[in-house]
Amino acid sequence: xxxxxxxxxxxxxxxxxxxxxxxxxxxxxxxxxxxxxxxxxxxxxxxxxxxxxxxxxxxxxxxxxxxxxxxxxxxxxxxxxxxxxxxxxxxxxxxxxxxxxxxxxxxxxxxxxxxxxxxxxxxxxxxxxxxxxxxxxxxxxxxxxxxxxxxxxxxxxxxxxxxxxxxxxxxxxxxxxxxxxxxxxxxxxxxxxxxxxxxxxxxxxxxxxxxxxxxxxxxxxxxxxxxxxxxxxxxxxxxxxxxxxxxxxxxxxxxxxxxxxxxxxxxxxxxxxxx
Amino acid sequence: xxxxxxxxxxxxxxxxxxxxxxxxxxxxxxxxxxxxxxxxxxxxxxxxxxxxxxxxxxxxxxxxxxxxxxxxxxxxxxxxxxxxxxxxxxxxxxxxxxxxxxxxxxxxxxxxxxxxxxxxxxxxxxxxxxxxxxxxxxxxxxxxxxxxxxxxxxxxxxxxxxxxxxxxxxxxxxxxxxxxxxxxxxxxxxxxxxxxxxxxxxxxxxxxxxxxxxxxxxxxxxxxxxxxxxxxxxxxxxxxxxxxxxxxxxxxxxxxxxxxxxxxxxxxxxxxxxxxxxxxxxxxxxxxxxxxxxxxxxxxxxxxxxxxxxxxxxxxxxxxxxxxxxxxxxxxxxxxxxxxxxxxxxxxxxxxxxxxxxxxxxxxxxxxxxxxxxxxxxxxxxxxxxxxxxxxxxxxxxxxxxxxxxxxxxxxxxxxxxxxxxxxxxxxxxxxxxxxxxxxxxxxxxxxxxxxxxxxxxxxxxxxxxxxxxxxxxxxxxxxxxxxxxxxxxxxxxxxxxxxxxxxxxxxx
Numbered sequence: 001x002x003x004x005x006x007x008x009x010x011x012x013x014x015x016x017x018x019x020x021x022x023x024x025x026x027x028x029x030x031x032x033x034x035x036x037x038x039x040x041x042x043x044x045x046x047x048x049x050x051x052x053x054x055x056x057x058x059x060x061x062x063x064x065x066x067x068x069x070x071x072x073x074x075x076x077x078x079x080x081x082x083x084x085x086x087x088x089x090x091x092x093x094x095x096x097x098x099x100x101x102x103x104x105x106x107x108x109x110x111x112x113x114x115x116x117x118x119x120x121x122x123x124x125x126x127x128x129x130x131x132x133x134x135x136x137x138x139x140x141x142x143x144x145x146x147x148x149x150x151x152x153x154x155x156x157x158x159x160x161x162x163x164x165x166x167x168x169x170x171x172x173x174x175x176x177x178x179x180x181x182x183x184x185x186x187x188x189x190x191x192x193x194x195x196x197x198x199x200x201x202x203x204x205x206x207x208x209x210x211x212x213x214x215x216x217x218x219x220x221x222x223x224x225x226x227x228x229x230x231x232x233x234x235x236x237x238x239x240x241x242x243x244x245x246x247x248x249x250x251x252x253x254x255x256x257x258x259x260x261x262x263x264x265x266x267x268x269x270x271x272x273x274x275x
Numbered sequence: 276x277x278x279x280x281x282x283x284x285x286x287x288x289x290x291x292x293x294x295x296x297x298x299x300x301x302x303x304x305x306x307x308x309x310x311x312x313x314x315x316x317x318x319x320x321x322x323x324x325x326x327x328x329x330x331x332x333x334x335x336x337x338x339x340x341x342x343x344x345x346x347x348x349x350x351x352x353x354x355x356x357x358x359x360x361x362x363x364x365x366x367x368x369x370x371x372x373x374x375x376x377x378x379x380x381x382x383x384x385x386x387x388x389x390x391x392x393x394x395x396x397x398x399x400x401x402x403x404x405x406x407x408x409x410x411x412x413x414x415x416x417x418x419x420x421x422x423x424x425x426x427x428x429x430x431x432x433x434x435x436x437x438x439x440x441x442x443x444x445x446x447x448x449x450x451x452x453x454x455x456x457x458x459x460x461x462x463x464x465x466x467x468x469x470x471x472x473x474x475x476x477x478x479x480x481x482x483x484x485x486x487x488x489x490x491x492x493x494x495x496x497x498x499x500x501x502x503x504x505x506x507x508x509x510x511x512x513x514x515x516x517x518x519x520x521x522x523x524x525x526x527x528x529x530x531x532x533x534x535x536x537x538x539x540x541x542x543x544x545x546x547x548x549x550x551x552x553x554x555x556x557x558x559x560x561x562x563x564x565x566x567x568x569x570x571x572x573x574x575x576x577x578x579x580x581x582x583x584x585x586x587x588x589x590x591x592x593x594x595x596x597x598x599x600x601x602x603x604x605x606x607x608x609x610x611x612x613x614x615x616x617x618x619x620x621x622x623x624x625x626x627x628x629x630x631x632x633x634x635x636x637x638x639x640x641x642x643x644x645x646x647x648x649x650x651x652x653x654x655x656x657x658x659x660x661x662x663x664x665x666x667x668x669x670x671x672x673x674x675x676x677x678x679x680x681x682x683x684x685x686x687x688x689x690x691x692x693x694x695x696x697x698x699x700x701x702x703x704x705x706x707x708x709x710x711x712x713x714x715x716x717x718x719x720x721x722x723x724x725x726x727x728x729x730x731x732x733x734x735x736x737x738x739x740x741x742x743x744x745x746x747x748x749x750x751x752x753x754x755x756x757x758x759x760x761x762x763x764x765x766x767x768x769x770x771x772x773x774x775x776x777x778x779x780x781x782x783x784x
Contacts (some may be wrong), residue, residue: 049314050349058346090354091592154328
């Protein structure tokens with residue numbers, strides 16, 4: 001039986017009203033404002049869409065749970081860009097991150113000493129939402145983005161980065177190599193970067209053998225300091241500068257340390273770390 | 276409505292729903308990969324795509340979406356987080372409800388959307404079988420011709436994708452059928468007007484670029500006078516308007532709702548589109564780039580950013596020029612520029628025609644990872660229209676002749692002989708569709724330029740494909756009218772009539 005005209009019209013009217021579009025998503029549910037974020041907070045941004053979004057108002061997560069970034073610094077947008085009443089384009093805001101998120105507090109935040117080189121962490125900024133900007137919030141959150149250990153999972157951390165360099169967990173942000181590929185020391189690797197690298201004394205290029213001998217001597221001292229004892233069962237691998245690099249005033253020797261048998265390992269050789 | 280007509284429509288609808296299900300799911304399911312913009316719509320349903328971080332999402336279809344909580348601006352238009360509105364959400368909501376009962380994984384599986392859309396295609400074919408003029412052997416093949424458009428590889432992939440296209444394509448089919456229904460009577464009714472407005476709003480609500488349909492749809496609604504409204508003694512224009520009061524009200528509702536919808540659209544999308552229109556299109560391979568920039572009121576130095584997008588490392592969005600660019604270049608300024616620069620408009624026309632002439636998105640894969648096919652493999656299960664398109668791929672300018680031809684055919688259908696109202700409706704639709712094509716074509720060309728022209732011209736391609744069954748219908752009507760049809764009732768004498776019918780008296784006849 002056909003619908004009466006009125007019923008049909010009512011149905012169509014309802015459709016018209018609904019056609020203007022609405023959704024069940026509430027963007028304000030459970031959020032934490034940008035201004036309420038604190039240094040040391042860890043942030044779960046597990047999807048590329050969340051990581052690459054300019055603002056983040058998701059509640060922080062405990063740092064021993066999977067997360068992607070950790071806040072090491074909070075600052076504010078200043079100058080002409082901050083004067084805009086409406087939030088400027090994300091491209092302009094991101095450009096300012098390079099200037100405003102200072103790299104200098106990173107090493108102290110990580111607890112890095114002279115023999116600790118951090119690797120695989122990147123600066124990642126988050127700016128206020130449009131609504132927050134309109135309300136006058138100019139907070140710029142400077143985070144550290146963790147390294148990618150498993151390609152299919154993307155960048156991910158399960159430990160706090162604050163003071164990590166004095167703990168064995170720091171393997172996750174130390175530089176190692178598996179064959180020619182750079183990896184973090186929390187992944188299987190055959191050699192580990194020894195910090196600090198060695199700079200040979202200036203002067204004329206002394207020849208391949210002398211450079212190798214000098215590099216070996218200096219790296220051995222650094223490596224012994226790095227592991228905090230004799231290099232038993234360990235082997236140095238050196239990358240000294242050749243004449244070309246030397247001519248460009250690059251006299252740096254990269255010192256790498258691995259097991260004598262060459263077997264891949266997981267973890268760091270750095271000595272004196274808390275377990 | 277006659278029972279036979281309804282049964283034929285139901286059978287045609289069922290047939291095409293079945294064809295769609297078979298072409299989408301037989302063997303491995305097919306769909307369309309995405310470029311990362313699928314989230315903006317599906318996130319509103321509280322789901323996130325299940326795929327590895329390093330997934331090759333342009334090359335493979337990842338149809339499963341898991342429950343996920345999106346905070347703040349993470350759900351919405353890329354770059355701004357403004358809420359993205361589309362009536363496609365309704366189809367996705369239906370798919371979400373069906374995912375579990377169909378035994379599919381996750382909270383929402385796009386294969387369930389494929390099922391919903393297959394039913395939708397069946398519905399469109401059924402409705403066309405109802406409203407097309409002619410006997411069943413005319414209506415069923417023509418409705419099947421329309422079903423074949425949806426089933427073609429150029430469009431079918433959208434039905435298992437996170438894009439807004441399924442709602443727009445299905446809505447467009449229903450809108451065309453509603454227009455045919457409105458125009459097939461001498462006078463409009465409230466029901467037919469409401470159906471047109473509802474379908475038009477559904478289509479425009481699916482994708483903002485379809486706002487161009489407001490003009491041809493309003494023109495169509497204003498064509499027939501309304502049933503029961505008389506104003507015989509009024510002055511011409513007043514009488515015309517009074518007899519169309521409900522249609523005028525419907526136009527006001529359509530324009531008002533569309534305007535409101537426009538204000539709700541993410542401003543970021545317009546910003547990106549304007550950037551592409553200038554740097555991706557106008558400045559592309561342009562020997563007079565500096566001059567054109569000056570005519571637009573911009574610094575000629577910006578010519579160095581030709582072929583960049585807003586996210587490019589050398590995008591001007593990060594320079595001090597950008598604020599002035601944003602304030603100076605508006606959609607109106609772009610339209611004015613092309614109106615006063617015919618050579619540039621011709622280049623735009625060429626890119627647009629190229630976009631229509633190459634159906635299907637070659638850069639997006641059709642198969643899920645598990646199908647065992649190479650990355651980016653495309654499906655070609657039904658390619659009737661795609662094959663016919665070979666003509667236009669070779670000579671895109673022929674499209675203009677097709678559109679013009681359909682318009683003329685429609686006009687002839689209206690003007691030749693004494694067509695019935697149902698036949699007139701076919702003629703009017705054939706006149707209207709090229710208008711819809713042109714308005715949509717220029718809307719896209721001016722708004723998006725040559726960047727992703729094939730994707731943005733999807734609806735022009737769809738309407739162009741629709742022109743083929745429409746042409747067949749008009750030709751059929753014209754042939755029928757051109758054929759001499761002797762009226763035997765007048766040619767025979769009463770005695771001869773009695774003899775031929777074998778009756779003894781007129782009472783029996």
